[in-house]
Amino acid sequence: MHPLLDRIQQTFSAGVIGLTEWRGDVAVTVSRNTLHEVAQFLRDDPWMDFDYIVHVSSVDWPDDEERFEVVWEFYSIRKRQRIRLKTRVPESDCVVDSLTDLWRGADFMEREVYDMMGIRFRNHPDLRRILMPDDYTEGYPLRKDFPLRGKGWRDTFEFLDEAPR
Amino acid sequence: MAFEDQRTTVYKIDPEHPESETLPTLRTEELLLNMGPQHPSTHGVLKVILELEGERLVKSTPVMGYLHRGVEKLAEDGTYHQFIPHTDRLDYVCAMYNNFAYCRAVEKLLNLQVPERAEYLRTIVAEVQRIIGHQFWLSAQALDIGAMTVFFYCFRDREILLDWFDELCGARLTTSWYRIGGVERDLTPDLIDKLKQFLDYFPPKIDEYQVFLEKNRIWLGRTKGVAVISAEDAVSFGLSGPVLRGSGVDYDLRKYEPYSAYPKCEFSVPVGKNGDTYDRYWIRVMELYESVKIIRQCLEQMQEGPIMADAPSVTLPPKERVFTNLEAMIQQFKLFSQGFDAPPGEIYCGTEAHKGELGFYIVSTGGGKPYRLKIRAPSFVHMGAFDHMARGYMISDACTIFGTYDIVMGECDR
Numbered sequence: 001m002h003p004l005l006d007r008i009q010q011t012f013s014a015g016v017i018g019l020t021e022w023r024g025d026v027a028v029t030v031s032r033n034t035l036h037e038v039a040q041f042l043r044d045d046p047w048m049d050f051d052y053i054v055h056v057s058s059v060d061w062p063d064d065e066e067r068f069e070v071v072w073e074f075y076s077i078r079k080r081q082r083i084r085l086k087t088r089v090p091e092s093d094c095v096v097d098s099l100t101d102l103w104r105g106a107d108f109m110e111r112e113v114y115d116m117m118g119i120r121f122r123n124h125p126d127l128r129r130i131l132m133p134d135d136y137t138e139g140y141p142l143r144k145d146f147p148l149r150g151k152g153w154r155d156t157f158e159f160l161d162e163a164p165r
Numbered sequence: 166m167a168f169e170d171q172r173t174t175v176y177k178i179d180p181e182h183p184e185s186e187t188l189p190t191l192r193t194e195e196l197l198l199n200m201g202p203q204h205p206s207t208h209g210v211l212k213v214i215l216e217l218e219g220e221r222l223v224k225s226t227p228v229m230g231y232l233h234r235g236v237e238k239l240a241e242d243g244t245y246h247q248f249i250p251h252t253d254r255l256d257y258v259c260a261m262y263n264n265f266a267y268c269r270a271v272e273k274l275l276n277l278q279v280p281e282r283a284e285y286l287r288t289i290v291a292e293v294q295r296i297i298g299h300q301f302w303l304s305a306q307a308l309d310i311g312a313m314t315v316f317f318y319c320f321r322d323r324e325i326l327l328d329w330f331d332e333l334c335g336a337r338l339t340t341s342w343y344r345i346g347g348v349e350r351d352l353t354p355d356l357i358d359k360l361k362q363f364l365d366y367f368p369p370k371i372d373e374y375q376v377f378l379e380k381n382r383i384w385l386g387r388t389k390g391v392a393v394i395s396a397e398d399a400v401s402f403g404l405s406g407p408v409l410r411g412s413g414v415d416y417d418l419r420k421y422e423p424y425s426a427y428p429k430c431e432f433s434v435p436v437g438k439n440g441d442t443y444d445r446y447w448i449r450v451m452e453l454y455e456s457v458k459i460i461r462q463c464l465e466q467m468q469e470g471p472i473m474a475d476a477p478s479v480t481l482p483p484k485e486r487v488f489t490n491l492e493a494m495i496q497q498f499k500l501f502s503q504g505f506d507a508p509p510g511e512i513y514c515g516t517e518a519h520k521g522e523l524g525f526y527i528v529s530t531g532g533g534k535p536y537r538l539k540i541r542a543p544s545f546v547h548m549g550a551f552d553h554m555a556r557g558y559m560i561s562d563a564c565t566i567f568g569t570y571d572i573v574m575g576e577c578d579r
Contacts, residue, residue, distance in 0.1 A: 022510050023273055052416075053403040054515065055541040059528050073513055073526070073541075077400055077414060080421050084513065105403030108549035116237075131230035131578055141238055142537075148242050 002026050004083060007047055012038055017088075027084040035087045036097040042074060042083065043102050050074035050083060053099075056109035058117040060144045067091040068119055072099065072106075089119060098124040116142040195223065200563060202231055208305065208567055209574025213551070215560065222555045222563065227548050232578040240538035244504030245271050245345060246481065248538070253339040255540065256576040258301050259519060261294035261330075263576075264343035266516035269424060270525035271345045273514045274507055275479060279425075282470035283347040288426035289463045290333070290342065292456040293360070296367070297326050298519035298571075299449045299456075303374060306446065306568035310387045315377050322370055329359055346480035347473030357464065364457055371453050378446075388443040392554045392566045395440060402550040405543050406521025407448045408570060412440035418517035430462040442569045449571075452519075479505045504533020513541075520544060520571050544570065544577035 001009075005019040008028055015034025020027045030038045042050045054073035061067055066088035073084050089096055098121035099106045110121045111130040118140035121127055129136060139146055201212035210231035216224040236255065240248050252267045253260035265287060272279060279287070304319035327337040333356060334342040334349060342349050352360075378384045394404070399412040409416050417434040419427045435451035437444030473480050481500055486493035507529045515524035521543030528537040547570040555566050 023276065023512050025512055027511070051400050053401075054513070054522070055524060055526060055539065055546075057526050057537075057539040059537045071526070071539075073524075077416055082513070103403065104398070104401045104553070105546060105549055108545065109403075112545070129230075131233040133230070141235060146238075148238065 004048065004081065007045075008038070008041075011041060011045075025084060026082065027086060029086045029088070032087050032089060032096055035085075036099070039072070039085060039097075039099050039102055042085065048083075049076045049079050050081075052077050053103035053105045053109070054082070056099075056106060056113055058113045058119055058142070060117060060142065062144045064088075065090065068094055068117060070096050070113065070119055074103075094118060095120045095122055097122050098127075100124055116140060118143065193218070198560070202228075208572050209577075211548075211567075211572075211574050211577070213563065215563065217560060220560050222558055222560060225552050225555045225563065227551050229545075229548065229574070230578050232574045234579065236579045237538055237540060240535055242534070244501060244533045245507065245535065246501055246504065248535075249343065249345075250339065250341045253341055254575055255542065255579060256518070256520065256523075256544070256573045257338060258573060259294050259298040260338060260340045261290055261342060262298070262516070262518040263523065264341060265291050265425075266514070266518060266523040267525055268343045268345050269516055270512065270514035270527055271507075273512045274510065274527055274529060275345075275476075275505075276508075277346055277474055277476060277479060279347055279474055280471045281426075282351075282467060283472045283474075284426045285463045285467040286348050286352060286472060287343065288430070289352075289360070289460050289467075290348075291425070292459045292463075293326055293329070295456050295519040296453055297323055299453050302449060302519075302568075302571045303446075306565075306571075307378065307384070309564040309568040310384060312377065312381065312384060315374055318370070318374060318377070322367065325363055325366075329356065329363070332356060332359075344473065344481055346476055347471070350484070351472050360460065361464065364461055368454065368457055371450060375450060385443070387562075387565060388446055389441060390439070391442045391558060391562050392569055393439065393441045394550065394554050398553065399440065399550075402553065403546045404521065404550060405546070406517065406519065406571075407445050407452070408521060408547060410434065410448050411437040411445035413438055418515055418522060422515070424516070426463055426466075427459070429466060430459045432459050432462075442565055445569050449519075506531060506533065507535075515541065518543065520573070520576070521547070523576075540576075540579055542576045542579060544572040544574070545579075547572060548577055 002021050004026055009016055009019060012034060015031045016028060017031055018029035042048045052075040054075050057071040059069040061069060068089045069086055071084060071086050075082050087096060098110055110124055111127060113119055114127055115129040115131055196217040198215045198217055199212060200215055202210045212228040214226040214228060215222055236251055239251060249264055252263040255263045300319040300323045304316040307315040330340055331337050334340050394412055396412040396414050399409050400414060413436055415434060415436050420434055432455045435448045437448055482493035482496050487497045509529055509531045511528040513524055513526045515522045523543060524541035526539040527535050530536045555563055
């Protein structure tokens with residue numbers, strides 16, 4: 001197994017759900033409760049040293065019990081290594097801990113995830129929509145149940161018999 | 166003549182004893198100013214709500230999304246090949262590098278090897294694009310600060326390269342020349358000649374750009390010590406590219422996660438010291454010289470060979486065959502309409518575009534379309550640090566900071 005994954009598993013036996021390595025990408029899936037603890041470890045542990053946040057993303061799996069997957073990607077400038085941290089949340093209670101206290105760049109990235117997928121971040125300083133308008137009420141665009149090709153409005157237009165003169 | 170009304174009182178300080186007058190409650194009030202969404206210095210449609218104390222910025226809140234077109238959602242509806250033209254429209258002044266970053270990500274997902282000549286061609290064109298990007302940045306930044314002349318000089322030389330792109334792929338801005346597994350067509354001897362001529366012509370022109378700025382007191386005054394960000398903060402905010410290197414952090418994916426033909430070229434990565442706007446300017450100008458170096462080396466080292474990976478189930482057939490051969494046409498049609506069968510899994514692949522780290526995170530569940538595609542856009546991440554970097558500077562420095570990020574709103578809002 002990858003040495004990073006080994007070390008994570010030894011430190012957090014209970015909270016770690018899955019460890020994968022595919023195409024050279026190392027990924028850790030943790031339970032929602034241990035997320036902040038693991039993230040802190042990733043940043044502060046001298047073997048990990050992940051000081052750079054790459055992106056925060058989310059994936060919608062509508063058929064799963066825990067529907068949403070939140071994904072963070074970190075890089076270590078000194079150690080030149082990457083890791084992906086993932087956690088799952090159910091639709092009924094889609095809240096995860098914000099990591100803005102550890103990486104300041106997480107602020108905008110988490111706002112985007114909230115905007116696009118509707119996942120709330122606990123302790124986020126300014127959780128508002130970022131790309132969609134503030135008063136947008138039609139849901140969260142990147143969810144799989146948000147229609148991909150319009151909402152059928154264009155089928156409801158009335159056609160005039162004659163072009164107005 | 167002092168103007169007095171009921172709300173404002175003008176206090177006069179005795180010049181003999183300035184400290185004697187305890188300045189009482191001078192009326193201060195924070196001013197809220199909307200900058201944008203239509204403002205020439207915001208590089209697209211962006212609004213920033215500035216909270217001002219006098220002319221000082223106390224807090225700035227970017228309001229984005231005016232150019233949001235739902236590119237990530239669109240990606241879920243099309244095949245992998247169909248998404249390439251969408252990437253052009255992300256950072257529309259540097260389409261080639263977006264294509265490059267996307268194709269690399271899909272190749273990582275497929276574990277596809279690109280032939281050597283294609284890697285060289287990709288590197289050459291990517292560096293030409295980097296030159297264009299930096300020229301565009303330099304002209305826009307100088308214009309924001311008030312230096313008009315550089316703009317014309319940069320655009321004169323940029324035009325040569327855009328014409329070169331036009332000859333290469335038939336488009337100046339939205340190029341779509343990269344393909345998954347290789348490139349669309351080879352460089353003709355004529356194009357190589359033209360590029361070589363440009364490489365001889367260009368370095369003296371970079372010196373020329375610098376002459377306009379490096380001894381210009383206005384330029385120095387408005388860039389030195391403006392929008393300083395420490396290395397620690399820059400890393401914590403996830404800044405990348407010249408903005409991060411300006412703070413003295415040596416982070417360049419071309420060097421440290423080498424890809425394409427970069428490991429075979431010798432080039433250096435300029436790193437700044439002070440983390441101010443001037444250092445970021447200096448880095449970009451130095452990168453112009455480095456790009457010229459990289460292109461030269463690639464042209465020398467490049468050997469004849471195929472320009473597309475030998476994987477017919479994934480890669481498109483050459484265009485000439487599509488028009489003359491029935492099987493090739495069917496193959497092209499099937500690849501575009503149904504796509505190829507990507508293995509299930511997820512990857513992240515970052516590429517050093519000229520703005521910073523442009524990354525694609527792709528989740529595949531098999532089949533011809535990506536299940537989820539996330540774009541890590543450097544402009545978006547940089548905007549996250551705007552409030553931090555602008556705090557305490559003057560309102561006119563806000564324009565400088567937009568410029569120093571090199572933001573393009575098409576990429577920021579996606």
